[in-house]
Amino acid sequence: MRPPRPLPHDDPMDDELVERFLEDGFVRIEGAFPPRVAEHCASLLWRETGYDREDPASWKDPVVWVPGMAQGPFAAAVNTPVLHAAFDLLAGENRWQSRYSLGTFPLRFPHAEEPDDAGWHIEGSYLPEGAPAGMYHTNLRSRDRALLMLFLFSEVTEADAPTRxxxxxHLDVPRVLEPYGEQGASFLELGPKVDGAS
Known part of the structure; x- marks a missing residue:
């Protein structure tokens, strides 16, 4: 797997961004929000863990899940001019809605035990009628989601359990989703099939 190429933060609206998105299925936009916003977000997330940022002995679990966060720094992170310009370019002007919260956050820590959630999966975006709570579904047209955003509020290397x-x-997934039609299927059902297709 080749590493993603960073995108200059001062001019995301170019043909290269669209070409990369179409070819790779994602783009990385470095400097999409100011470092001070990232630091505020990270501090709020640390508070939610109950762990001491300066004391690794307090980091008891391999992963702590923090639900959605809607404090000001998170709204600021997702609503920068750089990101809005990228959303317009990738999803189309007036084809997306601003968000004022982010999450859920899987916060990973060094640990002797492997977390039980480290496998490949596909993101769900909606709950069809009658589906159990939390059993989000995906369909071919990506109902209720234009783009999936992944935000990093600290420096991350391959040694830091990054999201892979x-x-x-994205070129393999449509043939997996197509048989499910408009109803789609849950991320649990689709995960192994998507894993096998890529």
Missing amino acids: IRVGS
């Missing part, structure tokens, strides 16, 4: 993205997997 399969470059080009």
Whole structure:
């Protein structure tokens, strides 16, 4: 898997961004929000964990899930001119809605035990009628989601349990989703099939 190429933060609206998105299925926009906003978000997330940022002995679990966060710094992070310009370019002007919260956050920590959530999966975006709570579904037209955003509020290397993205997997997924029609299927059902297709 080749590493993503960083995108200059001062001019995301170019043909290269669209070409990369179409070819790879994602783009990375460095500097999409100011470092001070990232630091505020990180501090709020640390508070939610109950862990001491300066004391690794307090980091008891391999992963802590923090639900959606709607404080000001998170709204600021997702609503920068750079990101809005990228959303317009990738989803189309007036084809997306501003968000004022972010999450859920899987916060990973060094630990002797492997977390039980580290496998490949596909993101769900809606709950069809009658579906159990939390059993989000995906369909071919990506109902209720134009783009999936992944935000990093600290420096991350391969040694820091980063989220992995399969470059080009967006080209394999449609044939998995097509048989499910408009109803789609849950991320649990689709995960192994998508894993096998890419």
